[in-house]
Amino acid sequence: MSIGLRRVIEPAGVLPQAAWKLDADPRIAPDEVRIRVQRLNLDAASYRQLAQKHAGDGAAVRAEVLEIVGTRGKMHNPVTGSGGMLIGVVDEVGPESPLAVKPGDRVATLVSLTLTPLRITDGLAGWDGLSEQVPAEGTAILFGRSVVGVLPDDLAPELALAVYDVCGAPALTDRVVRANRAATVAVLGGAGKSGSLTLAAARRAGARTKAVVLNEAERDALREAGLADEIAIADARDPVAVSEAVGEPADVTVVCVDVPGCEHGAILATAAGGTVIFFSMATSFPAAALGAEGLAADVTMLVGNGFVPGHADFAVDLLRQVPAVRALFEARIAAD
Template sequence: MSFPVGLSRVVEPAGVLPQAAWRLDPRPQLGADEVRIRVERLNLDAASFRQLAEKHGGDGAAVRAEVLEIVGTRGKMHNPVTGSGGMLIGTVDEVGPESPLPVKVGDRVATLVSLTLTPLAITDGLAGWDGRSEQVPAQGHAILFGRSVVAVLPDDMPGELALAVFDVCGAPALTDRVVRGHAANGPVSVAVLGGAGKSGSLALTAARLAGARTVGVVVSEAERDTLTAAGLADEVAIADARNPVAVSSAVAQALGGPATVTVVCVDVPGCEHGAILATANGGTVIFFSMATSFSAAALGAEGLAADVTMLVGNGYVPGHAEFAVDLVRRSPAVRALFEARVAGH
């Protein structure tokens, strides 16, 4: 039986899938089911970029050097501290004769699978990147497998904007699914921790369009003002997502009680217990942050006697890319937030 999941690219340890591997083989020669992408830009996930920036005190040259070291050593962008990577955009260079992916040579595409499982080689030393932003101009190549997920870039938005949207497109799609599932039992309220960020703003928009009452929880007055001006949430509250009592109190005050659904989009550790405490019994917590400790979430829910369903946002829901792009097209406020993020403001 053939398994089009990239097993032939695993160098070490033997017997694991590419995501779990320590090192991959990024050779440009293709297997029958593979696709080679000429890389234009990487998008480091928020947790990984934050960890690298904090480690090096904002020294962009040091961040750039470490990203190059990780890719050179591991054959992929897989941050060994956070365990996360990101995604990329580029142009299809070659398509293997047995590839099932819906792309052809010359298509500009976004990879909708993590860089932690994508064989990657960088050839320009990241000379066009100052190490101070999540988006990384780059030259090189990447390999997709038969079971990878890829989307052709929309022609009505710049590549940098599309990359930022695709990077978090799983969040709004899963939020929509969960909200609509709860709606069968009555009114739904949604709290989004990190509501002013990329995934948070899209999750808020999806929840409101699905009919939920929403509160965006942010950490600062500046983020509160940004989210309030955008009009993406019914309520905006300030609380440190790492402080369980503060989060729970802020959500309860904004919504008149705990949320039916809580979505965690904060890229720092320690947000698990606040999300659980802010969620009503019978409700759902969706963890989208790669900084989440799932043992802390499970044991915290047990310790709080919290009857909540906890979901890992795995980044893939069928149709998620089209869903997220449609949200950005329909909401000028969301598009403005993303454009400001891409511009570094």
């Protein structure tokens, strides 16, 4: 089925994402593709956890990422359970691979590093451990059921990688808003990568947008971008503060915050019969389910699984069509 079972070392019988350890041997099977790695993008929740654990010591963060990849054969943070994605150049394509790529294509993997066999060969010598984007050399393996996109010529690789990393969020938001004819969308973490794209998608789908951000700097940046009709400051971990910040409950609430403990605020901020979309890898799904039950909240809760057909093209089109989103992304990359 081209899902990578041959790469699972332990435990036996699970899929690559659930495996503790994968075989990252660069020799490919007939249905696989080998990528020459150029840059990793650690997901926000994983990088935050590592940076906080090591108190901002970049060398220690780099050492732990190398240890994780070396031990597990993939970048799969054992604390957050998340990974990220990568860009690189197609090195070899197996004769039975269904992926529409060829040697020499510069691509971004649109599947998580938690299921991608990965080998690092340069010791991450070009990375200071102080940002989510990681210059790297090595190899990665894609399966027949993997998702990959050829990088667009008009975007810098770092920019394309940042967009592809969160491209599932705006695409699913667009689908939910249109399917439910949602009038209002609240986005927790609206000033971040996934948050800004989600606001743009919701507005383009016809919804009124509300953003909840952590501080005045994020509020001012988002206000200048003009992506939200309303902006409020609140700690997304404080349920009452979030509910008060949103005001009239939203038809759709999207969680794009990379810290744990945001489930109950999102539920309180959502109208009866509405939908909550959790895109953060820091989400506790038991907390969400039991919290909704305890609050007698009649809401539909969706796991943002990162894949919607056409999601990469959708996000890149938003970036091209909404200059304010591109400006936010470029500013974040420059800051990193």
